[in-house]
Amino acid sequence: MQEKGISQAVIGRLPRYLRYLGDLKERNIERISSQELSSLMNVTASQIRQDFNNFGGFGQQGYGYNVDYLYDEISKILGLDHSHSFVIIGAGNLGKALGNYLNFERRGFIFKGMFDKNPELIGQMVRDVEIRPMEELEVFLRENTIDIAVLTIPKTGAVGLVDTLVDNGIKAIWNFAHVDLDVPKGVQVENVHLSDSLMKLSYNISRYNDSKEN
Amino acid sequence: MQEKGISQAVIGRLPRYLRYLGDLKERNIERISSQELSSLMNVTASQIRQDFNNFGGFGQQGYGYNVDYLYDEISKILGLDHSHSFVIIGAGNLGKALGNYLNFERRGFIFKGMFDKNPELIGQMVRDVEIRPMEELEVFLRENTIDIAVLTIPKTGAVGLVDTLVDNGIKAIWNFAHVDLDVPKGVQVENVHLSDSLMKLSYNISRYNDSKEN
């Protein structure tokens, strides 16, 4: 499986493919053509074939794609065939929401720890994980192998935390703080900037209303 | 201000510009050149100028851009110069997190109502909004002018709710349910698929580790 220089645009589409393939699996559908998937997903069949072919041929001429096989292959590409441990830093509603979301576990994302600086929250349980004080974070990271840190704290705290995380073995940050994090090469950051998303929605509302008036 | 056929790629960058301009405002910086902003934000100066010029010229040769003016103009483009009311449907941790996030209010997004089907949650307050039973949603939407529905419920519920929302005046859906919603033309949907985002992170972790081994 050759995988060099795959664009993030392609990667960004893979989870959606996986979701539709999962639905097909549940409906016990065994095979699917790019054409069928195309009309299901509202993307061109050509793009589907092109996307899959970035990773080698998963289909068969005259037949299409085997749903189970394709599902597994895309899972592997996305690294979902082995598990990732994570801690959540910031035990507000957002942190708790993510900690409670069981689907992550099903995908191999294992919830290992949760930290907050608010003394009132310490000791509370989120699923089977106890909220610990921030002071214990560093030791915890050293004594456990944690892949991903989920940052659900305000931006002021987030920036100062990066070094601690990276120095103690964190390989990836899922960043919900509204700030761009500066990390060393090799550390992955995925931003979820909710207010950016809301602003895009706002733009599209306004644009549509304007275009109606003209 | 001419605004036709602006790509979503450009729109997607505007909130980030706005964030950096806000920081500059706070630091009382009055003017900035595309070159300076470029090195601050790690994008090319050319892209910055190109992006801004989609909406007309905001800068001045030999001077650069006036920070306050540019900030205001981008705010207007994003529709942040007038307010949007929203309701949250689904009062789990995620819904509560969004309801409690005060920054939305500052941008003119006004939290008007919250709904859940779980009887135990009814009557609880999230900020100054009371959680109501789902049965009251339709009447509420008819009696109040609500622009945006925020869907923080599981996908099974989300799909069936779209018609109710649209029929009662909702113009936009901020969708956190892990499903693609089918809406009539003119209704805007902005998806936040958190697990997709996490999978992208997973891909990038795996890819980096693989490239180290080769």
Added chain:
DNA sequence: ATATATTTGATAATTTCTTGACAAAGTATC
């Protein structure tokens, strides 16, 4: 007031991404 430096806005060049087209390979049918 003049000369020099800066910086935009616009256009052109380049690169990336998406879509179209079709031969080759397989499946299904008779």
Added chain:
DNA sequence: GATACTTTGTCAAGAAATTATCAAATATAT
């Protein structure tokens, strides 16, 4: 087993997005 049909993988064309370039406009320095 031969024929017609389906569908991929690949390559080429087209479209879109990004980056480079530069004249024109303005600011700053002398």
